[in-house]
Amino acid sequence: MIAKASQILGTNARSIDYLKPLNKKKGRQIANSKLLTKKYLTKAGLPTPQLLAVFRTPREVEEFNWLSLPDNFVLKPASGLGGEGVIIIKKRAKYAGEWHLMDDSIINTADLKQRVLDILAGRHSLHNLPDRAMIEERIKIAKVFRKYAFQGTPDIRVIVFNKVPVMAMLRLPTAQSKGKANLHQGAVGVGVDIATGITTDGIHKGNFIRYIPGTKRKVNGLKLPHWHKILTLAVKAQEAVPSLGFMGVDIVFDKKHGPVILELNNQPGLEIQNANRSPLKKRLERIVGLKVRDAENGVNIGKTLFAERFTDRVMAEEGVKTVKVWETVKIRSADKKKIEVKAKIDTGAWRTSIDRQLAEELDLLRSDNVLWSKIYKSGLGVERREVIGLTFYLAGRKIETIASVSDRGHLRAPVIIGRKDLGGFMVKPRQ
């Protein structure tokens, strides 16, 4: 997607328009401490990795029985930034008190103790303030990712704003990032279509990539499992910490337990725009002020509004299709039946719209399909218009979009199709 500069979220706008007004001190504190994050998420009933140990003082480090740890685990500073200071233990080594790191090098108890003491002294925390260290279970990599990630567990970053998942990115550890999923440590960022959970484009160290570095594996076309659940979890994380109005939620995918929330970010990075080749500010501005009822509603709004339009790819494969002003389209009803109706192709309209009576007949006005409603004032008085999710077929192409509901009973066609959904089509003005 090609955007104007004003549609891209830059560091300045992120700070002044989003972080300052939306992310309160309380929320920043929660996000900056992985221990606090865990507390709030657990209270809301959301899954996080299991906590095995917490160190507050050097004495606790001395007294800790390191041999009581499981075969693999992760050592983290509670307030570390960007994955710094994280040590991932792969398995026990031959001798007691020694472990293998993800690159198979060996670390012993003395090394680990020193790392914990460094963390307590604030080596990885902001302004070197004293910190706590924590040990968590290591998330095992799910099978789908095994060929994509190097020595680590990929995570999924979802940006949530106003309870709507706005943009998402899969972060794949590489050899360079030492198994960590942080982009500036050298991990690969892959854009993900919000509607389907299918990966699109990639970015690595500021370079736009189509293949995972060092492999012949394409970055696009991977379908992330449990996508709906991942988005729902992300929105629920914001419901659990409402003092962060604009947050990044990092979700890992455990082999056994499915999606688990790893951490919250009160200042999510902007590189996600490059991974998705899509401008974030444009998306954020579309959902400012929307009243989102609950997580389900928020996820539906995100999915329908920000669905990747694969028109470029479709056009490359099928070429441009020609449609006439009056077309017959098939609309998918709530029970997945296709109903033929007459539609007007209206390049004067932006959004597609559908007659209220027809929408009702197809049961499209049920509450989980209504994304939001707006009050319009016109010459006819005050009118309430819903915006709903709509799937229809035009000239053999499936189009998933949003449509506004209005009374069109007196007009020739119960459906008009707007410009927004006409990418890849050519309109023939005379029949």
Added chain:
Amino acid sequence: MNVFQPLITQAIAQGVSEETIVLLLLLPLVASLVAAARHLVGFRGFGILIPMAIAVTFVATGIATGMLVFLTILTIATLIRRFLEKFRLHYLPRMALLLWFVSLGILGLILAAPFLRLGPLTTISIFPIVILILMAEEFIAVQIRKSFREAANLTMETIILAFLGYLVFSLNCLRNFALNYPLWVVLIPFFFNLWVGRFTGLRLLEYWRFRKILR
């Protein structure tokens, strides 16, 4: 309009150092330069203090000497940090040891100066040197937290900013402008920063960063 200017002329006549007045007048201008480099250009930098402190020391020592001392300090600190890594020391004692090496290194440089024909170094005042030595901690702290490459980038940006600051402080035309039109030199940074402070557009380097989605 120019109520300021006669006061300044008078103060200088009374024996106030011209250097003091010029530096005080130009200080906010250099600070604005650092702020603009962050928000309009996209330099990440080390905040305002460090590039400015280095710029001021460059003014005091001269650019060549200042640069030599600064680069010596950076090199010693970087090498010694790697060396000290092996000893598993607490952070503060480790930094103190690092400064031990840096101080002795600079002492060595000054003692060797007459033999190496580094004339200006023998007469250098101690305070700029101390400031530069203390800066070493900040640079090393960044090296510890970030990758070497990132730390090198940040350091490079800081040197560029310090150099620009040095230019502002020492260019004769700017110095004269400050003495002749002090009100302007004071007001321009004031309003400029109000504007930069609310600027929400893309930074110059971000146009490059997001080039694939732009146009």
